[in-house]
Amino acid sequence: MSNLVNVQNLAISFPAAGGGRFEAIRSLSFAMGAEKLGIVGESGSGKSLTALTLSGLAPRAAAITADRLEVAGNDLRRFTPRDWPAYRGAVAGLVMQDPKSALNPSLTIGRQVEETLRFHHRLPARERRERVLAALDAVGLPDPKTLVTLYPHQLSGGMGQRVMIAAMLVNEPKLLIADEPTSALDEALREQVLELLVSVVESRRMGLILISHDLAQVARHCDRALVMYRGRLADEGRAADLPTSTNLYTSTLWACRPSAATHGQLLPTLDRAAIEASL
Amino acid sequence: MSVVDISGLNVSFRQGSDEVHVVNDVSLKVEQGETFGLVGASGSGKSTVLRILAGLNPDWSGSLRLFGDPVQPHSRFTGELRRRVQMVFQHPYGSLHPSHTIRRILSEPLIVHKRPNVRARVTEALAQVGFGPEIADRRPHQLSGGQRQRIGIARALLLDPDLLLLDEPTSALDTSVQAEILNLLTTIKRTRPITYVLVSHDRDVVAHMCDRQVVMSGGKIVA
Amino acid sequence: MTLEHAEAAATSIAPDAGETSRRLLLTLFGSPTATLGVILIVLLLLAALFAPLIAPYDPIAQDIAQRLLPPSATHWLGTDGFGRDVLSRLIFGTRPSLTLLALVVVTSLPIGLVVGIGAGFSGGWVERVLMRFTDIVMAFPQLVLALAFVAMLGPGLINSALALTITGWPAYARQARTETAAIRQSDFLAAAQMAGITGPRLLFGHVLPLVLPGAIIRVALDLGGIILNAAALGFLGLGVQPPTPEWGTMVSDGTKVIFDQWWIAAAPGAAILIASLAFNLLADGLRDILDPRRE
Numbered sequence: 001m002s003n004l005v006n007v008q009n010l011a012i013s014f015p016a017a018g019g020g021r022f023e024a025i026r027s028l029s030f031a032m033g034a035e036k037l038g039i040v041g042e043s044g045s046g047k048s049l050t051a052l053t054l055s056g057l058a059p060r061a062a063a064i065t066a067d068r069l070e071v072a073g074n075d076l077r078r079f080t081p082r083d084w085p086a087y088r089g090a091v092a093g094l095v096m097q098d099p100k101s102a103l104n105p106s107l108t109i110g111r112q113v114e115e116t117l118r119f120h121h122r123l124p125a126r127e128r129r130e131r132v133l134a135a136l137d138a139v140g141l142p143d144p145k146t147l148v149t150l151y152p153h154q155l156s157g158g159m160g161q162r163v164m165i166a167a168m169l170v171n172e173p174k175l176l177i178a179d180e181p182t183s184a185l186d187e188a189l190r191e192q193v194l195e196l197l198v199s200v201v202e203s204r205r206m207g208l209i210l211i212s213h214d215l216a217q218v219a220r221h222c223d224r225a226l227v228m229y230r231g232r233l234a235d236e237g238r239a240a241d242l243p244t245s246t247n248l249y250t251s252t253l254w255a256c257r258p259s260a261a262t263h264g265q266l267l268p269t270l271d272r273a274a275i276e277a278s279l
Numbered sequence: 280m281s282v283v284d285i286s287g288l289n290v291s292f293r294q295g296s297d298e299v300h301v302v303n304d305v306s307l308k309v310e311q312g313e314t315f316g317l318v319g320a321s322g323s324g325k326s327t328v329l330r331i332l333a334g335l336n337p338d339w340s341g342s343l344r345l346f347g348d349p350v351q352p353h354s355r356f357t358g359e360l361r362r363r364v365q366m367v368f369q370h371p372y373g374s375l376h377p378s379h380t381i382r383r384i385l386s387e388p389l390i391v392h393k394r395p396n397v398r399a400r401v402t403e404a405l406a407q408v409g410f411g412p413e414i415a416d417r418r419p420h421q422l423s424g425g426q427r428q429r430i431g432i433a434r435a436l437l438l439d440p441d442l443l444l445l446d447e448p449t450s451a452l453d454t455s456v457q458a459e460i461l462n463l464l465t466t467i468k469r470t471r472p473i474t475y476v477l478v479s480h481d482r483d484v485v486a487h488m489c490d491r492q493v494v495m496s497g498g499k500i501v502a
Numbered sequence: 503m504t505l506e507h508a509e510a511a512a513t514s515i516a517p518d519a520g521e522t523s524r525r526l527l528l529t530l531f532g533s534p535t536a537t538l539g540v541i542l543i544v545l546l547l548l549a550a551l552f553a554p555l556i557a558p559y560d561p562i563a564q565d566i567a568q569r570l571l572p573p574s575a576t577h578w579l580g581t582d583g584f585g586r587d588v589l590s591r592l593i594f595g596t597r598p599s600l601t602l603l604a605l606v607v608v609t610s611l612p613i614g615l616v617v618g619i620g621a622g623f624s625g626g627w628v629e630r631v632l633m634r635f636t637d638i639v640m641a642f643p644q645l646v647l648a649l650a651f652v653a654m655l656g657p658g659l660i661n662s663a664l665a666l667t668i669t670g671w672p673a674y675a676r677q678a679r680t681e682t683a684a685i686r687q688s689d690f691l692a693a694a695q696m697a698g699i700t701g702p703r704l705l706f707g708h709v710l711p712l713v714l715p716g717a718i719i720r721v722a723l724d725l726g727g728i729i730l731n732a733a734a735l736g737f738l739g740l741g742v743q744p745p746t747p748e749w750g751t752m753v754s755d756g757t758k759v760i761f762d763q764w765w766i767a768a769a770p771g772a773a774i775l776i777a778s779l780a781f782n783l784l785a786d787g788l789r790d791i792l793d794p795r796r797e
Contacts, residue, residue, distance in 0.1 A: 042454065215454075256454060256455055256457075257483065258457070258458070258461055258484050258488070259487055266462045266465060266466070267458040267487075268458070269455065269458050270455045333692075361698050365696055366693070366696055369689070373688055373689040375690055376690040377690075377712070378711045378712065387699060387703075388698065388699070391697060431693075434697070437697075438697070
């Protein structure tokens with residue numbers, strides 16, 4: 001099976017405030033097929049930056065080097081600015097954290113979902129319309145015909161996130177990159193939106209990269225997982241095995257969560273020096 | 280005598296012809312030495328209740344007693360009451376004055392309350408939350424979120440309060456940093472006679488920290 | 503919202519004063535326009551300070567025999583209707599202009615800050631009353647109102663400074679009030695209040711340090727305009743009185759003979775232009791510091 005995503009020795013650095021460079025990601029390597037890969041980490045781990053790099057949205061100041069950086073056969077290192085827009089719709093779709101801020105408040109839902117379709121394909125208006133309605137239906141939104149006439153502010157957060165997913169799906173990309181897709185949502189909605197993502201990805205045989213700080217979420221929904229710490233790969237393996245991993249960082253991250261069971265006790269904390277030494 | 284005794288607390292404002300109840304007939308008691316939790320989603324009114332207990336929101340009606348003494352609505356906290364109730368805020372990035380040094384942030388409350396040995400007390404306050412004295416010369420933007428939150432806790436404890444209000448103290452922090460802050464709060468509670476009221480939308484945090492809790496929704500206590 | 507975004511948002515709202523001074527120096531000497539502005543301003547200041555040493559002639563000394571001479575080796579910018587050396591008058595003319603500038607800034611900024619911070623911090627009807635009053639003063643065209651004041655008070659340097667101050671403070675008040683109202687919602691202010699910090703300590707120690715940088719930059723942006731207003735008042739004969747040299751008055755005198763002895767009006771006119779330009783260039787440099795896209 002040729003890999004959907006192939007990353008070898010990815011390194012990203014930024015100019016640092018006092019001169020010199022700050023290494024945001026050091027030598028990250030991973031490969032995935034049409035499966036669900038979770039990337040877990042805390043702030044500063046580089047997980048979001050990885051997602052942005054695979055979508056061509058890394059900050060301009062980032063210096064990116066890699067031995068291999070391929071998605072669906074596209075060598076991202078060779079991309080010029082003109083290559084990215086076509087890639088982003090047709091090959092890789094990005095779903096981000098805050099659905100409301102990603103939608104244009106002055107355009108109707110129908111118009112926005114349709115716009116991405118127009119950019120990537122030449123289709124007669126009627127067919128475009130049908131695809132838009134089909135995409136909205138596929139993400140479980142009720143009454144798509146009325147929905148296309150609504151504006152973003154008329155939707156709840158959960159619905160907004162579904163619209164984002166529909167807008168991404170309508171171009172039938174091969175890879176879905178979801179960067180903390182449920183962090184801005186209330187707990188009740190999180191599972192629903194995640195299950196939707198998983199079902200969409202499975203039914204279309206797409207690859208999914210789920211970026212999250214929530215170990216439990218990744219363990220539940222993904223096939224495999226990468227654990228990142230300060231720009232380096234700390235652990236990797238089957239997602240379901242995360243809770244029982246013997247890796248120092250992963251096991252502490254799992255154990256340091258508060259709950260009724262830990263009431264009144266001191267929680268385990270990270271021994272950062274030991275973790276740095278082990279990497 | 281309960282540390283906090285609320286009865287029939289109401290906060291509302293007019294929107295057009297309607298009256299919007301932010302807090303609707305809330306009653307609860309918090310006993311000395313316990314950790315009391317207020318859980319709810321955003322907009323449930325839990326933060327408003329906390330801010331009333333903090334003396335930051337004077338526009339309420341109903342009955343409120345702190346440390347057994349009645350508190351009047353539309354009045355400021357002064358004197359001993361102002362000292363005995365302190366708060367740790369949610370956003371580490373917004374709760375420390377951006378142009379002040381840590382030293383100033385920790386000294387000022389002591390100076391205003393005319394405490395002696397300010398320098399020594401600042402060093403002691405920093406040590407309590409795991410810092411050496413050298414951090415005193417830094418400014419907030421030079422610290423991480425977890426570090427700022429620890430300074431916020433140090434500041435809240437400076438005047439030896441009896442009631443510490445915690446407004447989502449860890450929701451803006453990573454899980455591992457959250458564990459450190461929760462441990463700090465647990466340790467502090469073990470070493471001094473203090474009462475906590477903790478507000479959070481995270482049931483796991485509340486389950487871990489709190490002895491008793493109520494759930495709020497739409498301004499009311501529902502559980 | 504990721505932690506990184508939150509941090510960026512917070513620091514952009516309230517820039518650290520020490521950090522701003524460092525970036526200020528960096529930008530002033532990193533940008534060619536700002537550097538030019540600074541150089542010109544320094545030259546003007548030096549001219550004002552050392553006028554008696556630099557000026558070739560006594561600016562008030564009349565020599566009717568030498569009147570209306572064109573620019574030459576002995577008089578670089580010629581002489582005016584009373585035979586006074588134009589260059590010397592130009593150099594001495596920096597004094598009233600810069601003095602007026604300093605007086606206006608030093609008085610209108612504090613008034614604006616007091617009204618603005620007072621309004622923004624009090625809220626309620628106090629804020630409304632103060633802001634409506636500010637709106638009323640702002641609604642008058644500044645120069646016309648200044649003219650009226652000077653007409654009442656009489657001409658002269660102090661009175662024109664007073665007139666420009668009385669009409670110039672509203673802009674600073676509005677900006678200060680907006681910034682103060684935003685700060686009022688902040689957690690660090692709530693924390694200060696919980697620590698028992700109130701009154702002047704709170705306003706001077708917590709609110710002012712955050713409002714002042716923006717106000718100073720606003721003043722810098724106005725400096726070029728104040729120079730022009732000062733010259734306008736002088737042109738109308740309401741500024742410093744003759745025989746003290748002042749650029750606006752010099753232009754006014756020069757208009758009478760402008761077709762034959764153009765240099766008498768042109769020289770002070772150019773001086774006004776250069777001074778105003780210098781402050782505008784400085785303000786441009788300062789504006790660049792605030793541009794977040796720069797970094």
